[in-house]
Amino acid sequence: MNRLLDVVTGAWAIIPDKLVMIANAYERHLMGEKADLKAIEASIGKPLGSAPQDYEVVNGVAIVPIMGTIARRANLFTDISGGASSDLIGRDLRAAAANRQVSAILLHIDSPGGTVAGTQQLADIVREVGAIKPVIALADGTMASAAYWIGSAAQAVYIADTTTEVGSIGVATVHRDVSAAEAQRGIKTTDIYSGKFKRIATSYAPLSEEGRASIQDYIDYLYGQFVDAVAANRGATADKVLSDMADGRIFVGQQAIDAGLADGVATAEQLITRLAAGEFTVPGVNPVPPSKSRADLPNSPKGTTMSITREQLAAESPDVLAEIQAEARTAGATAERDRILGIEAHAMVGHEALIASLKADGKTTPDQAAAQVLGAHRAALAKQATTMAADAPEPLPAAPTSEPTAGAKAKPDQKAIAARARELVATAEAAGQRMSYAVAATKAAAELAQG
Template identity: 60%
Template structure:
């Protein structure tokens, strides 16, 4: 990551750590050379932070993930004791292929990091978990991007009741350096082609269109984050949004109650349990039925008891077919009802198509309806702008007149849509926005 691009990239990280990174960035903007020696003296340790390979204890590989996570090692990794997603991927794959390793623990103490590289690392955790048992252990903090990664393990634990977990969210920052340049007698002029090429340029104030582009990017990444956590933890997107997300940080038992983690375990306990293939502390083991007597395979059964084997096969086929039909019908009804629950005025055709395709689930339907509504709102806004009459040059606003703020218009428009819906009437968001603008202007 280039230093000048550090804050414009999306981050999944705790706010205080992002501020620390921002201070380093600000030092660079002031033209000051970052004194690595001074930083080492202040924190009382060298900044080598060389990547460590995993350790193996009793057949369990310990893969560390400490500090700010970046796709590759860089200056911020040196200063903040960060981790490289690429190196973690390397170590996970090596541990999966290591014949001396029978289980893996992701040892995590991280406030999060850049979005770039996080999803790929989480995907590798899921892939490796298909080959060997993988657990994540939060030792201090497992927040934002670190939780995105840790949640991909088959089980997630915290070391004690003060461990911080969660902070599911995404942030991007725009820094206007034009004032700083002006103080130094510098003026940067950018020559570019393409409407969106420099829409959020740092060499000037952030425009509304630039802000919207950045917001769209953040919203998209947040949706990916939430969907990934839902998939990793085996819960619905709605469950994640209502109980786990919105940037909230959960401590100890709160994280267990919210479903972000499975229990409490020390490193030594977790190693012993994984080495012995037992269930870690805090989780009730699934009961197993002991096998008694001699096991007989299907080939032997067919040879020694052909009539019984055929009867069992036919009985199993009939029972499986009946049960499958019942389950299929129940699941299809639940799928259709779930899709209908996400319906919005103006998207009836889309809902009908999603119900009929036989494969779209309610969460996917919600995402498609939301995307369609977003496109509809953008089109409506563009139509309103194009249909608006040209301003009268001679007319001047009365002294002290204040234009309604965009946030106020949006809030009032949402309320109008809700009021009309409660009254059994449909109204487009564009029409509601126009009415809200008139009402607020009249106040």
């Protein structure tokens, strides 16, 4: 429950009505109301928990969808809203940038916005990928708040028609005082904390003036980050964004173009055609022409992984290759360090040379090293026991006390006693114990006499 509360009361860049819907859904959950999953699935026209869309490729253009409420990771709210994961979108963008079948990227957006968490990182990835291949954003229905923060990082922003809604630049949150609801259920939560501001706006008590001021400062700071990002992405000043774009309004159709939020009107099909023809290019980078046979290729199925050689990746995306190589070197160094430390943990006195050779071969695992060291130690103990037994005097025969009676067992001969005594000495040594040959011989004679 605390995890859900953190999601609801976190910072959102989203259309206000959508945030109210999400908060109400949480409140119903808090009061113990179970969600009618079948009714929700029927209302949104898809099963909850369905797999997110992967990008597809049409005529060399990767179409990356951003549909529904945006959150860093998928949850029930994003399922209900037809949500999108900013982490997965970033993954798809980088994959499209490295895909040699892709010459340009279209962000196909219909979203009311979402959480602030993860939004700036995804906008940074849009700019990063846009330095490799052209990236165009298309608002098809709604591109508001966090969705606009992300889409504005593209090389250009288009709207699908004159009814498309764009804007709602701002940041919001809600404070949920759940103390009365808990009281009805016979529950009282007490915050225990250190640091003045740690729980200054707790949800388990009415909001104080200090708590309200703390939340407002936090939201104002994030709003400033949003405004600065849009100004940088759209080539405008922060004052221009504040005066014409970022007062929280939704701009419809031509209003969005007049305000500087969008660059024109175009359908998805029109933009795909223009991108495939190489109309949009990356500044300072030669355009990558579509393959002559690309028009004859079928669209890449969703979820398909394209193969690419190291040479192609180095030519088309050297930054991506460098990042992969750096990660591989770090992972390799960590694995080798762990391997060596694991081998050293099995070191034993007298086997220093073996440990050194196992560390140096670059392939022996700690488990394999343990087996080799234990085997070598057992062999050394067995050799030591054999040497001790060879140097020991033969045991004296026990004096007979009486003539053997009929049916009595014959006494074992001295060779059998000596052989068993050596076995007992070797077994004790292997177990880390010491046993003299004389004691072993006595035990051996007793065992053999008993049969």
